[in-house]
Amino acid sequence: MLDLTPTQAAPRIATLLSTPETRTLDFKRISARHGRMIETVCAFANSEGGLLVIGVGDAKDLKPGSKPPSRLFGIEENPEAFDDFRRQVMQRFLPPVERLHWLRLPCTLHNGSPGHIVMLRVEKSDHVHSVLGDGTWTRMDASNRELNAGEIAELAYRRGVRSAVSETVPIALDLLETDTWRTFVAARGLRSGDFPDQLMRIGLAARAGGEVLPTRAAVLLFADEPGVCWPPTIPALISASWCTTARPPCPARRPTCARRRRRLAAP
Numbered sequence: 001m002l003d004l005t006p007t008q009a010a011p012r013i014a015t016l017l018s019t020p021e022t023r024t025l026d027f028k029r030i031s032a033r034h035g036r037m038i039e040t041v042c043a044f045a046n047s048e049g050g051l052l053v054i055g056v057g058d059a060k061d062l063k064p065g066s067k068p069p070s071r072l073f074g075i076e077e078n079p080e081a082f083d084d085f086r087r088q089v090m091q092r093f094l095p096p097v098e099r100l101h102w103l104r105l106p107c108t109l110h111n112g113s114p115g116h117i118v119m120l121r122v123e124k125s126d127h128v129h130s131v132l133g134d135g136t137w138t139r140m141d142a143s144n145r146e147l148n149a150g151e152i153a154e155l156a157y158r159r160g161v162r163s164a165v166s167e168t169v170p171i172a173l174d175l176l177e178t179d180t181w182r183t184f185v186a187a188r189g190l191r192s193g194d195f196p197d198q199l200m201r202i203g204l205a206a207r208a209g210g211e212v213l214p215t216r217a218a219v220l221l222f223a224d225e226p227g228v229c230w231p232p233t234i235p236a237l238i239s240a241s242w243c244t245t246a247r248p249p250c251p252a253r254r255p256t257c258a259r260r261r262r263r264l265a266a267p
Contacts, residue, residue, distance in 0.1 A: 001118075002101075002102065002103050002104070003104045003106075005106070006106050008105075009105035009107060010107075012105060012119075013072075013107055016053055016119075017056075017069065017071060017072075018068065020059060020142070021058070021142040022141065023047065023048065023050070023140065023141055024044070024048060025050060025053070026040050026050065026051070026052050026142075027053045027056040027057065027059075028052065028053070028056070029055065029056070029057050029077060030054055030055055030073075030078045030082045030085065031077075031078060031081060032081045034085045034088055037054070037085060038085075038134070039131060039144045040052050041093075041122055042093060042097070042129050042131050042136070042144075043145075045093075045097045045122050045123070045124065045127075045129045046125065046128060046129055046137060046138050046139070046155065047124070047138050047139035048139070049122055050122055051119055051120070053117060053119055053120075054082070054118040054119075054120060055072065055073055055074040055077065055115070055117035055118060056071050056073070056117055057071040057072075058071075059071065069108070069110065070110045071110070072110050072115070073110060073115075074107070074109045074115030074116055075115070075116055075117065075118055082118070089120075092131055092132050092134075093130070094129065094132055097122065097125060097129055098125075099123035099125065100121070100122060101120070102120055103119040103120075103121070104117075104118050105117050105118070105119065125159075126159055128156045136152050138155070168205070168206050168208050168213035168216075169214065169216055171213075173195060173196055173199070173205070173213075173214060175219075176214055176219065176223055177195050177222075178223065178224050180221070180222050181195075181222040185198065188202075204217060204218035204221070205218060
C-alpha cells in the first residue's frame with residue numbers, strides 16, 4: 001500500500017468530498033460486515049473499473065449544516081475490520097481480482113483526531129469475476145446490481161472468455177450454406193439479412209481482416225463434411241475442445257455433430 005504525505009493528500013480529499021458517487025466512484029465506511037464493499041470491487045472489475053474510497057460516509061447521510069469533512073470516519077473506525085476486508089479481497093473472488101491499487105491518505109477525522117482514508121482503485125478486468133457465495137455483480141450509475149445467468153454469459157462472451165469452438169477459421173462461407181443451415185433458419189425464423197449477416201447475429205461468424213469468417217462451431221454444425229473444411233492443424237484441437245467441454249467424449253464424432261445439428265434445428 002502506498003502512503004501519501006498530508007500535503008499530497010489534502011487536495012485529493014477535498015476533490016473527493018465534492019464529488020458525488022458515480023459509475024466509477026463509491027464511498028464506504030468500514031464496518032464488521034464487508035458484503036457491499038466486496039460487491040463493489042466485483043462490480044468495478046466487471047464494468048469499467050472504479051475507485052472505492054474507504055472510511056468516508058455517504059453524502060446523503062450528511063446532516064444539514066454539517067461540513068463535508070464530517071464525512072471522514074477513517075479506517076481507524078474499525079482497524080480490525082479493515083484488515084479483514086483486505087484479506088477477503090484476496091480470497092473471495094473467482095477468479096481472483098488482480099489489478100488492485102491501494103493508496104492511504106492521512107487526514108483529520110470528523111472528531112478532530114488524526115486518521116486515514118484509503119483509496120482502492122480497481123481496474124477493468126479481462127475476466128468475469130464472481131464473489132464466492134454472493135453472485136456476480138456489475139456497476140450501475142451509483143450502485144451495484146447482481147447479474148443473472150444470461151447476462152453473465154453475455155459478459156463472458158464480450159470479454160473473450162470463450163471456448164475454442166467460438167474462434168473463427170479461414171474457410172469460405174458458402175461451404176456452410178447447406179440444407180442443414182436452411183432447416184435451422186426456417187426453424188428459428190431468421191428472415192432478415194443475408195447469410196453472413198445472419199451468422200454474425202447469432203454469434204457464429206465474425207469480421208476478421210475485412211472479411212466475414214465462420215466460427216469452428218458453425219463449421220461443425222452446418223458443413224456437410226466438417227472434416228474436409230478444416231485447415232490441417234485444426235481437427236485435433238476441435239476433437240479435444242468441442243467434444244470434451246460440455247460432456248464426455250463420444251465414441252464417434254460424426255454422429256455427435258449430427259445430433260448437435262438436429263438439436264439446433266428443432267423449433
